[in-house]
Amino acid sequence: MRILYAIQGTGNGHASRARDLVPFLKSKAQCDVLISGTQCDVKAFDFQVDYHLKGLSFVFGKNGGIDLVKTLFAINLFRFRHEIVTLPVEQYDLIINDFEPVSAWAARLRKVPCVSVSHQSAVLSPKAPRPTFNDWKGEFILRNYAPVEKAYGFHFRQYDKNISTPVIRQQIRQMVPTNKGHFTVYLPAYSDKTIIDTLSKVEGTHWQVFSKHAQKQHNHGNIEIHPIDNLKFLKSLETCRGILCGAGFETPAEALFLGKRLMVIPMKGQYEQHLNAAALKELGVPVINQLHSKVKEIQRWVERGKAIKVNYPDNAESIIVQVLNNFIGKKQSRSYVPETITDLSQTVL
Numbered sequence: 052m053r054i055l056y057a058i059q060g061t062g063n064g065h066a067s068r069a070r071d072l073v074p075f076l077k078s079k080a081q082c083d084v085l086i087s088g089t090q091c092d093v094k095a096f097d098f099q100v101d102y103h104l105k106g107l108s109f110v111f112g113k114n115g116g117i118d119l120v121k122t123l124f125a126i127n128l129f130r131f132r133h134e135i136v137t138l139p140v141e142q143y144d145l146i147i148n149d150f151e152p153v154s155a156w157a158a159r160l161r162k163v164p165c166v167s168v169s170h171q172s173a174v175l176s177p178k179a180p181r182p183t184f185n186d187w188k189g190e191f192i193l194r195n196y197a198p199v200e201k202a203y204g205f206h207f208r209q210y211d212k213n214i215s216t217p218v219i220r221q222q223i224r225q226m227v228p229t230n231k232g233h234f235t236v237y238l239p240a241y242s243d244k245t246i247i248d249t250l251s252k253v254e255g256t257h258w259q260v261f262s263k264h265a266q267k268q269h270n271h272g273n274i275e276i277h278p279i280d281n282l283k284f285l286k287s288l289e290t291c292r293g294i295l296c297g298a299g300f301e302t303p304a305e306a307l308f309l310g311k312r313l314m315v316i317p318m319k320g321q322y323e324q325h326l327n328a329a330a331l332k333e334l335g336v337p338v339i340n341q342l343h344s345k346v347k348e349i350q351r352w353v354e355r356g357k358a359i360k361v362n363y364p365d366n367a368e369s370i371i372v373q374v375l376n377n378f379i380g381k382k383q384s385r386s387y388v389p390e391t392i393t394d395l396s397q398t399v400l
Contacts, residue, residue, distance in 0.1 A: 052080040055143040057151035059197070060088025060106070064170070064301030065149045068205075068218045071367045072168070073098050076147070079375065083143075087134075087153050104134050106153050107196070135160065145378055148199055155197035166201045166374055170300040171323065173204025176211040180329040189322020203374060207304065207330045207361075215370055216363045217304035224365065226289045228309045234353065235291040236260040237284070237302055240318045241342055247271050252346045256353050259287045293356060295349070298324040298338070303331060308363050312356040314349070316342055335359050 056073055059065045066086070076082040077098065084098060087106025105127065131153070140146060140157045146165040148155050158165035171193055173179060204214045236258055238246060243262050250258050251272055258274045265278045277283060288294065288305065293312035296302045306313045314337045317324035328338045336359060337352055339345045 052145070053143045054080050054082045055085055055140065055146045055154060056082055057085040057087070057146060057148045057154035059150040059152075059169075060086045064299055065151075067220050067301050068149065070097065070220050070222070071218055072371060075368050075371055079371070085138075085151065085154055087151055102138070104138075104153050105130055106134065106151065107131060145375075147374065148197055150197050152197045155199055159198055164378065165199045166203065166378070167197070167199040168203045168370065168374060169197075170205045170217075171197075172199075172202035173206035173210070173214045174323060174326040174330075175202075176204065176206075176214060178211040179206060179214075179326065180210075180333050182325040182329045184325075186322040186325070189325075193323060201377070203370060205300070207307070207327075207334060215366050216361075217300070217308070218367045218370070219305060219308050219363050219365070222285055223288075223305045223308060226285075226309060228311070229290050230292050231290040233257040233259050233287070233291055235284070235287045235294045235296075237294075237296045238316065238342065239263045240297060243276055245342060247274055247276070249342050249346060250274055250349070253350050253353055256292075259291070261287070293353070293358075298328040298331065300327055303327070303336070304363070307334075307336075307359055307361045310358045310360070312352070312358045313337075314339065314352045314356065316340070334361075 054076060056069065056076055058069050069084070073082065073084055074097065083101040085102035085104065086100055087102075087104040134153045135157045138153055138157045140154060140163045141161050143163060146154050146158045146163055148158075148165055148167050148169070150167070150169045150171045155165055157163075175193055202213065204211075205217050206214050207217070209216060234256055236246065236250070238260075239262075243260070243264050246260055246262075250260075251274060256273065260274060260276050261279055261284050262276050263279060265276050267278060269276050277287075288309065288311075291311060293314070294302070294306040295314050295316075296306070298315040298317035303313055303315055313331070315328055315331055316339055317328040319341075332338050337348070337356065339348050
């Protein structure tokens with residue numbers, strides 16, 4: 052059995068999840084890996100990436116949202132069409148897709164089975180939390196960006212069937228969380244200047260900021276600015292008092308799992324992050340709509356914020372088993388569908 056696991060490369064969450072899912076897939080079938088996009092900072096994988104495509108990426112800005120101009124210039128529809136037409140999806144029995152558009156559209160055009168294993172699948176559930184406003188454009192993009200036959204989702208809670216709690220990578224599960232007093236910051240849609248101007252006004256704390264815009268480390272009073280470095284970020288996360296970040300999925304989920312206090316700022320024009328923010332707010336996580344002029348709210352969180360208790364079991368392997376069992380059962384149209392990893396490996400291999 053040949054599987055193509057396709058990863059969206061905008062941001063780090065999809066790639067982080069792949070660290071746990073891909074090795075298990077490779078142990079059960081012949082699995083190739085595709086990543087598309089230009090905004091992924093996690094570059095060191097423990098496995099080979101067989102296809103690295105441009106795809107369709109959103110470019111982060113410096114004022115709290117997507118840089119629409121750079122995003123439009125980065126989109127090349129002729130190249131995107133060429134990638135869809137030339138990607139050899141017909142060589143695979145199954146495409147497992149984490150919100151990756153090239154493989155999804157190629158599979159649809161050539162009628163290759165394609166299932167989603169992604170967070171985006173979960174936020175589209177009518178049972179998942181919604182913000183107070185409706186963004187029909189954002190909803191349209193989420194539903195049509197990477198179309199699939201069947202969806203398995205991850206969310207902060209198990210809101211619906213086929214929704215699981217987050218896949219927490221082993222690097223996080225193996226941590227021994229401590230509190231060395233600093234706060235970790237990851238806000239890729241804000242400039243270093245904006246972050247420094249705001250956080251320097253928050254009294255009595257120390258900030259470790261991980262920046263997409265910094266080329267080297269530099270300090271400004273109580274603020275350290277670090278270039279993106281996965282290992283340094285993980286160390287900061289393990290030893291921090293709390294985390295201030297965007298309303299993505301993986302970083303907030305990891306913060307909750309580690310028992311860290313959390314505050315999020317959803318990116319402007321990024322509907323998915325507002326969906327996440329609505330779910331986090333239900334959990335009791337403080338949400339602010341921008342970094343500018345929010346010093347009082349941040350100061351209050353620094354002084355009196357509390358961690359939210361969650362239970363995120365190690366579910367990575369069981370989710371993949373479910374996906375493959377369902378696919379094998381449907382393909383072979385027989386009554387016996389493997390129930391265990393051992394049975395699955397015998398059938399797939």
